[in-house]
Amino acid sequence: MTIAFWALAVLLVASAMFVITAKKPVHSVAGLLAHFFFLAITYFMLSAEFLAVIQLIVYSGAILMLFVFVIALLSSGVAPFSVGPDRLPKIAAPATLIVAVLLGFVAYGISREPIVLANEHGVAAGPVGAAGVFGSVADFGHALFTTNLLPFEITAFILMVAVIGVILLAGDHVPYVPTRRRARIVERDMREAIVRAGEE
Amino acid sequence: MNAWLSPQSSLWWAVLIKCGVLLFVVITSFAYAMLFERKIIGWMQLRPGPNRVGPWGLLQPLVDALKLILKEDLTPKTADPLIYRLAPFISLVTAFSVYAVIPFSEPGPGNVWAVGDVNAGILVILAITSIGVYGISLGGWASGSKYPLLGSVRSTAQMISYELAMAMSLIGVLILAGTTSLVGIVNSQAKLWFFIPQFVGFIIYVVTAVAETNRAPFDLVEADAELVGGFNTEYSGLRFGLFFIAEYINMLTVSCIATLLFLGGWNAVGGLTMIPGIGWFLLKVAFFMFVYIWLRATFPRIRYDRLMAFGWKVLLPVATLNLVITAFVVAVRG
Amino acid sequence: MSRKKLYNVGALLTGLAITFKYMFKRKPTIQYPSRKKKHAPRFHGLHELRRYGDGKERCIGCELCSSVCPANAITVIGAENSPGDRRSPGERYAARYEIDELRCIFCGMCEEACPTDAIVLTPRFEMSDYRRGSFIYSKDRLLVPPEAGVGLAPDDRPNGIPSDLGSVAETKSTVDTDEGYDATWRGTILKTQTKGLAG
Numbered sequence: 001m002t003i004a005f006w007a008l009a010v011l012l013v014a015s016a017m018f019v020i021t022a023k024k025p026v027h028s029v030a031g032l033l034a035h036f037f038f039l040a041i042t043y044f045m046l047s048a049e050f051l052a053v054i055q056l057i058v059y060s061g062a063i064l065m066l067f068v069f070v071i072a073l074l075s076s077g078v079a080p081f082s083v084g085p086d087r088l089p090k091i092a093a094p095a096t097l098i099v100a101v102l103l104g105f106v107a108y109g110i111s112r113e114p115i116v117l118a119n120e121h122g123v124a125a126g127p128v129g130a131a132g133v134f135g136s137v138a139d140f141g142h143a144l145f146t147t148n149l150l151p152f153e154i155t156a157f158i159l160m161v162a163v164i165g166v167i168l169l170a171g172d173h174v175p176y177v178p179t180r181r182r183a184r185i186v187e188r189d190m191r192e193a194i195v196r197a198g199e200e
Numbered sequence: 201m202n203a204w205l206s207p208q209s210s211l212w213w214a215v216l217i218k219c220g221v222l223l224f225v226v227i228t229s230f231a232y233a234m235l236f237e238r239k240i241i242g243w244m245q246l247r248p249g250p251n252r253v254g255p256w257g258l259l260q261p262l263v264d265a266l267k268l269i270l271k272e273d274l275t276p277k278t279a280d281p282l283i284y285r286l287a288p289f290i291s292l293v294t295a296f297s298v299y300a301v302i303p304f305s306e307p308g309p310g311n312v313w314a315v316g317d318v319n320a321g322i323l324v325i326l327a328i329t330s331i332g333v334y335g336i337s338l339g340g341w342a343s344g345s346k347y348p349l350l351g352s353v354r355s356t357a358q359m360i361s362y363e364l365a366m367a368m369s370l371i372g373v374l375i376l377a378g379t380t381s382l383v384g385i386v387n388s389q390a391k392l393w394f395f396i397p398q399f400v401g402f403i404i405y406v407v408t409a410v411a412e413t414n415r416a417p418f419d420l421v422e423a424d425a426e427l428v429g430g431f432n433t434e435y436s437g438l439r440f441g442l443f444f445i446a447e448y449i450n451m452l453t454v455s456c457i458a459t460l461l462f463l464g465g466w467n468a469v470g471g472l473t474m475i476p477g478i479g480w481f482l483l484k485v486a487f488f489m490f491v492y493i494w495l496r497a498t499f500p501r502i503r504y505d506r507l508m509a510f511g512w513k514v515l516l517p518v519a520t521l522n523l524v525i526t527a528f529v530v531a532v533r534g
Numbered sequence: 535m536s537r538k539k540l541y542n543v544g545a546l547l548t549g550l551a552i553t554f555k556y557m558f559k560r561k562p563t564i565q566y567p568s569r570k571k572k573h574a575p576r577f578h579g580l581h582e583l584r585r586y587g588d589g590k591e592r593c594i595g596c597e598l599c600s601s602v603c604p605a606n607a608i609t610v611i612g613a614e615n616s617p618g619d620r621r622s623p624g625e626r627y628a629a630r631y632e633i634d635e636l637r638c639i640f641c642g643m644c645e646e647a648c649p650t651d652a653i654v655l656t657p658r659f660e661m662s663d664y665r666r667g668s669f670i671y672s673k674d675r676l677l678v679p680p681e682a683g684v685g686l687a688p689d690d691r692p693n694g695i696p697s698d699l700g701s702v703a704e705t706k707s708t709v710d711t712d713e714g715y716d717a718t719w720r721g722t723i724l725k726t727q728t729k730g731l732a733g
């Protein structure tokens with residue numbers, strides 16, 4: 001297990017590095033895909049079965065797919081993006097420093113309080129995903145719809161607002177009128193015009 | 201942490217053997233699924249289909265494979281070599297790995313008819329198949345020419361629109377079964393197969409499955425009439441063959457899922473239990489494959505905007521409605 | 535298109551029913567290499583240069599066929615018959631006679647133009663080959679071999695194909711005497727002999 005973890009860790013970091021260093025956007029996407037995949041395996045190893053599956057379905061299956069869509073539409077050529085002067089080194093050094101410090105804090109915190117993979121039913125054991133075992137679908141759903149119902153619904157609401165906003169911004173600006181009614185309106189206008197013309 | 205591997209790790213060699221056997225079976229059934237399709241389509245178009253190689257054309261798949269292997273493997277100058285070479289393997293590997301969680305017959309004492317019996321089986325399948333489309337969209341993009349690019353853009357859009365409706369149609373079954381384990385779902389159909397209470401879901405699943413696997417009449421990704429060959433225009437030889445294999449294996453996969461979720465898996469028809477569960481399972485899968493081929497032989501390709509409109513404006517709302525009604529009924533009946 | 539038509543499920547089912555029915559229908563396919571379709575009596579296929587009963591060539595090298603050919607497919611180079619070696623009954627004969635079957639459109643004008651009924655079109659049609667050069671047929675392949683008789687005039691042909699053009703290369707073919715016949719071209723054997731020349 002330890003070997004698998006370290007192998008995955010190396011792969012994860014390597015694929016993440018590849019994502020940000022790749023010259024072509026599509027290579028970045030491929031790297032990200034690999035990264036998500038390794039991440040899902042890591043979740044599996046941590047018994048977080050549902051999270052692993054959702055990671056693949058939502059992030060790899062839908063969100064990354066949109067990236068591919070956009071890239072395919074925007075840069076049909078395979079030439080790398082022409083970027084301006086390379087400012088990466090200037091930002092990279094302080095950024096790396098900050099991230100390293102933050103990670104250090106996190107690692108310190110973790111080492112003080114060891115994480116136990118457990119829930120109210122006890123320590124994780126048994127076949128992965130069986131009800132009552134940490135990270136199982138049943139447990140996840142239960143927790144989502146009881147203890148954490150409010151945050152879940154609020155998140156859903158916020159996403160919904162965002163979606164409606166997108167539709168308002170990008171959508172058709174002509175107000176929707178059913179065809180038949182539109183035809184009737186046109187007909188009425190014409191008739192009125194004719195009547196008016198007759199009166200004059 | 202060992203929870204995940206320990207039940208299997210003691211029998212790692214058993215898993216390995218299962219994998220080997222499964223790989224062989226899946227590849228063989230791909231080969232004969234292809235022959236089956238060519239035969240059926242031939243008959244429906246008043247032709248006899250392949251019948252020259254071997255009796256009844258039974259050696260045709262072998263010869264086809266040989267031909268594809270011996271053909272030249274071309275990489276266009278404008279292609280992105282890395283992604284171009286990688287893409288067929290993404291398609292193939294994801295197509296194969298789904299079979300790791302599909303149970304083929306009733307689990308007996310101490311053994312399962314599957315490589316791994318995962319509790320979130322159906323979710324795992326959905327997760328893996330959702331990666332499979334990258335083979336098509338990345339491969340089409342990386343070919344560096346316009347028709348594959350159009351094919352790949354289409355595949356992306358099509359996948360996003362139909363995967364949603366597909367998942368919605370499956371959730372109805374999950375609500376009825378109360379579990380995401382494939383074995384559990386099949387067992388809960390012992391009395392009544394889910395395609396009766398979930399008829400709407402079943403129909404939606406069949407339609408979206410055709411779209412998911414990019415088969416006619418939803419094969420806009422390939423659309424040979426308008427896009428030459430779509431995403432695989434530039435591919436040749438073995439790499440084309442890999443896409444080809446992946447397509448058929450995906451067909452088999454969705455047929456397996458439909459069998460497990462809607463047609464009662466290995467449950468016998470009318471108490472005919474002398475045929476073992478695996479036999480029933482294969483029969484049902486074969487039936488599904490036939491329906492697939494039948495659809496292809498009957499319907500012309502649907503126009504792209506109609507496809508999208510159909511997915512978003514008909515299938516998705518109907519699937520959602522079906523889901524809500526199912527949830528309501530289940531909640532009321534307790 | 536109205537909404538009603540777009541989602542007409544009944545029409546879809548009708549379509550499915552039709553294809554399902556067709557699956558069991560009799561297939562009109564003729565299993566070609568082993569069974570062959572009967573041709574029209576005056577089918578225009580591969581050419582043949584005929585002989586007289588005494589074995590002399592009919593062609594007198596007049597080049598009428600060559601000049602009438604709309605595709606410029608025929609090359610004739612005539613020569614005087616020498617008294618010691620008379621190839622044809624007339625004064626001249628064709629020293630070289632070549633038809634490029636890839637140019638030929640099988641119109642039959644050469645047959646019409648020939649004053650001696652020497653060049654005729656037979657119903658043989660299987661002449662595929664791997665090299666373009668192989669399609670230039672010269673006298674070695676056009677002329678009826680002496681042992682094969684004189685060749686048939688177009689008007690004498692029976693409905694179908696004369697029996698002397700029958701099975702040579704494909705002895706195993708299952709010939710249905712009623713509906714099909716074996717039209718395997720006799721020349722497949724000759725062709726292999728002349729590969730070196732033609733390529």
Ligand code: SF4
Binds near residue numbers: 643
């Ligand atoms: S058949 Fe017509 S095209 Fe052919 S050689 Fe005779 S005249 Fe020329």
Ligand code: SF4
Binds near residue numbers: 593594647651
């Ligand atoms: S084949 Fe007939 S037309 Fe042609 S050169 Fe000979 S005799 Fe004249």
